[in-house]
Amino acid sequence: MFREKLEKNIQSGIAGENGISDEMFEVKYRHLPRLFSIYDDFFKNHPALPSIPCFIYSCGNSVPEAVLLLWLLSRKKDFLLLPRFGKIQLWPEEGIFPEFCTHLLNIDHFIQGMNLEEPYRYIYMEPNPGYKENSEREPLTGVGNIFLKTSGSTADPKLVMHSNPGLFGNIWAAVQRLGLTSQDRVMIPVPLYHMYGLGAGFLPSAAAGASIHIIEHTNVIKYADHERKYKPSVSFMTPILCDMILKTRKTPYEYRLIVSAGDRIGKKLFEEFDYKFGKLVNLYGSTELGVIATSRQEDSREVRSDGIIEPLNGVRIRLKSIPAASENDFTNDEEEMKPEILCRHNYGLISYLDRTGEKINTFITLEETGDMNPWFPTKDMGRWIDADETIFKVIGRTGNSMNRNGILVAFSEVESVMEHQIPELQSVVVVAREEEDMRGKKMVACCQLKPGSNITGKDIRSKCFDIMQRYVVPDVILVLNELPKLPNGKHDRKRLEEHVKYSM
């Protein structure tokens, strides 16, 4: 489907002189058939590649990497998409890479002026050291499955498996909802390896034949610089990026459409940004389901800024009340009134997988209502706006996680990294504090030291800067003599939240 769409755009002339660019490179869509053919030969002739490889593709935000990504999709290769390998990998210690992937794939050493028609210069492959042959395993490859990593906890890493046609189905629905056309000049300052940048931004824009400009490691300086040079009409941003731009830019710029996703953008920020930069829409989606819902472009600024969104065509939403006796997820009665958003559509994930390639139970059914369809629990809470249940808003998150820099961070991830890498710590419980700043709610790490250990909160935090990426570093470290526990032995998060709320 990707291949057909790209070829059709080129043949029909829709794509025109459009293409994909970044700081260093530009590839026009009409160059792609030739480039893809060169890649076909490169991969076919590569020694020691099995006939059906399954790649772990470590992909950053650059044109060569974006082009390779399109090739993989167009040729229906099986691959897991990960960020460029950096110093932090939030994976468990036993192994980093899934057992069913045969090879690591990445692009490196690209230099200005490099000839992209010489893939042997910049495409690297090596066997996956974690690969395990397993005839018992249900076949996962050979059909063009795409695997994405969720922001699940380190203790419970999960992969999301999408089919090639499934992913394309969602992409096409997104093109239609966002009204992307080949007239658009689209800016993508968000990561391609993440479902938002990939499934809402890059792939729909490519499918529409729009001109695309990619930015790596975005900050306001780079963004302003690229915006001046490229003059986009559409941009895929996050609430934090919107906030940063509003704080530093003096002159407005008119976009046809700005998309914001990752977390609910505050009403005031939304209104100001929409006023200065053009029509802003909220986009709600997930790694598992792609794009789920967006603001209606025809709605007023007032309505859009309230976070009111409409599911895409073909996407079904249900709200399910969480039963009262739910495992420590809710802290007070009020929250039990907020039902969880369940979602169902034809183009969502096939399944979760664990690292061995084993399928993990993913869907729930609502037998008590007689509805035997499989629904996906989003772990977000929502509320219908109208009686006909056509528009809704997301009002919070169930479970112990928070959004940092547009990325969902499970508290257990932070706790695990701290406990494993800071020897003085016996246990850590991370809670959120209501007050917000540019990064979002404050993350407080409550620490209990090992007996006999001596370390200050300040030093603990300093160590965090070394062992984690900046966006995950807790804002406050509290050292406590003891962390309260529930009768079942688990930490009493509710009490810690109250302690943090009232005593700080």
Add this chain to the structure above:
Amino acid sequence: MTENVMEQLKEILVNRLDINLKYEDIDENASLYEDGLGLDSIAIVELIVQMEKAFSISIADEELKPELFKSLTTLGEFIREKTKN
């Protein structure tokens, strides 16, 4: 005057940005970003806001350029130019 600008810039970095940087770790010619002094995108915004306050300047959109925001040295030159009048 020269020293004053650099000193003030360093003071902003150490005391007003949440980046865990100490005076002795500052290399004036190092990159501001993760490959150098360690400012992430949020710290960059805070730096701009603090610079405007400290030097009573307004940084125009056209001045948000990688060439200027490269190192403390380039920033220092930029500020000196801007505050000349």
